[in-house]
Amino acid sequence: MLRLGYDERAAALLVFPVVAVLLVVAAFPILYSFWISLHDVVLTRPLRRPFVGLDNYLRVFADERFWIAVARTTVYTVVTVAATTVLAVLVALLLNEAFPGQRLLNALLLLPWATPSVVNGLMWKWIYDPSYGLLNGLLVQLGVLERYRAWLGDPDLTLLLIANAAVWKQMPLAALLLIVTMKAIPEDLYRAAKVDGAGTFRRFLHVTLPALRPGLMLVLVYETMISIRHFDLFLIMTQGGPGDASFTLSWFIYVETFRSLRFGTGAALSYILAMATFLLSYLFIRFLGRRL
Amino acid sequence: MAGVLARRGLLAATGSAAALGAAGLGARAARAQAGGTVNFIGWSAAVDQVRAQISAFERATGIRVNYENFPWAQFRTALVTRLVGNAPIDVSWISDAWLPEFAEAGWLANIDDIPELMKYNAEAAEYCTQSMRYRGRQYGLAYYGDHMSFMVNAELLQRAGIPQPPATWDEVVQASLRIKQQGIAEYPLLLSLAADTWLIEFVSALVFSHGGRFVDERGEAVMADPARGAVRAARFLREAIHTHRIVSPGAVETAEINGLRAFGSGAHAFAIVPTYRIRALNDPSQSQAAGRIRLALMPKGGPEGTNETCGWIRFYGMTPGAKNDRARRERAARFIEFFGGRDTAGNYSMQKLLLTDLGLPFCTLPLNQDPEVQGFWTRWAGEGGGAVIAAQSARTRKKDVISPWFGEWVETANQAWQSVCLGRAEPEAAMRAAAAKWTELRRAFR
Known part of the structure; x- marks a missing residue:
């Protein structure tokens, strides 16, 4: 039998309140929402909530909207994560150099990240506005466009435009994480590479990029988790x-849960999205993390 | 010494004032206690007018009112979660679109056995009363009732040499093309077709004026029927956007409030707008087109076309929790009467206040004879504007898709209409998808 010493007992006592709070506010809702996902819970029919087992999951998989949502979410996530990562690497490379105004640029970089999501969504919605939007005004004045157009009203562009708004907000944090990683790269490696005759590009390819892997993995995992579950921009913009x-999985969950008030299928969808997020993160860590 | 006395005097005066204040507060609390409390929940509209009427109600009855409001977009969800959680709500604003699902869920109490409320039916427009009835029972008194109106910018029509507002949708197309060719407006017809709660009302007005229906009298979906359904209206929309280019492709992202602003900017000649917006549109402090916006009957669409439009009402509903408790029921009934009927002085004060302050039309027939009301319509809708509103009211239908599954069906329907507007779906196919969802939900409800 395990016998706890005074220190262990004191530690357990001190940790207990936090564990209790976590059980109440995190574990219980997670388990309860799974329980709900096994029932046909429709809020507008409060007197009936039959147990349906996995029917809600099967119903979701059989729903054409689910596969539309999966496709939209995939496109949005790939575009957002790829654009964020590439831009963050470029910005990190720039800000890793010493030049006049670098500190100011560092501070300015954080502005989009500090902007609240709702404000970001509204700002971009106004920029894309078909009647008075900045983008239309700019492109018409530059002679690129003949007349104003409805940017968000064009289904071929909608996802890309929302992704652009997301990248604008998310890129600074990713760049910051990469800058921190870059700062840790020993200067000797660059000097040695120079001595070996490596140019700027080869130094980036063979010194910077391999050393950036931990930061890149962090960025990829974090940005994927954020993008796949993105909701606020879709609510505000389209x-x-x-x-x-722009019918993504998170939007589908919102519609099913809070508009159709079908909490059963809404919970099932949430679990599917959570599992997908978990699986993707696991795959990133498994395959990228192994090379670290 | 004098200073000490002065300080004592000040302290005494302060103490007395505090005591008097406390006594006053105590008396008010006691009155409120004696009168009880009504818990009222509404959406964030007419907030100042509601607060003013609440003050009048509290003064007149001694009943205190706890008033909460939420944005319209989140209201249904907020209300449902409160009702499911047995929150102590006595009276709530209800949309006619939610009545069947709320009544079926047991969240609304009928008022058939409350004669002091039912007596107002004698003075209410029949359409309004019918909109508050479900399965033969009535569930409240009207907050306001309105319909979609066809509005024109008289100045743009005059500049284009169009003497009369068009009477058919074909004429609207011809007039719009003329306006467009003359360079007066790029998109003469303004339609707000964003996928929000207003979309079904806009498209219902189009469907009804094209002589179509979504469902028949038995509740069967006929929206995909080319002869009597919504297909003609859907085809009109698609052609207006993609063939004639008289409606902006941006209509799919234009919400009702944005449409109002766009029409008020004077950039469009025709629009479908809720009637109550006429006040804002002709108010120089809110609209650049002020004084130029006039009302016309909804144009007829095609050979089966009518001047019919879509109407809606919002009403004061009582919860079963309030009705089943004698004291709460009495207070709630007095509240509903004061707001949805006559006040204690015998006046329809709330209805008049909502009209004169915000332009919200009422369901109360006697008020039509009120000189102030007549003056209001003449001022904001122009000479003869009141008559057009009355004529259109007589040709107003409530949404035929109101059902216990409306909230769920409308999501699919909105997507179908938007797909048509985007040119991504044939009108027939889109209406078939909406009809299939209707049938599926109807079967599941049984």
């Missing part, structure tokens, strides 16, 4: 439209 152009 409400899943036009048509189903």
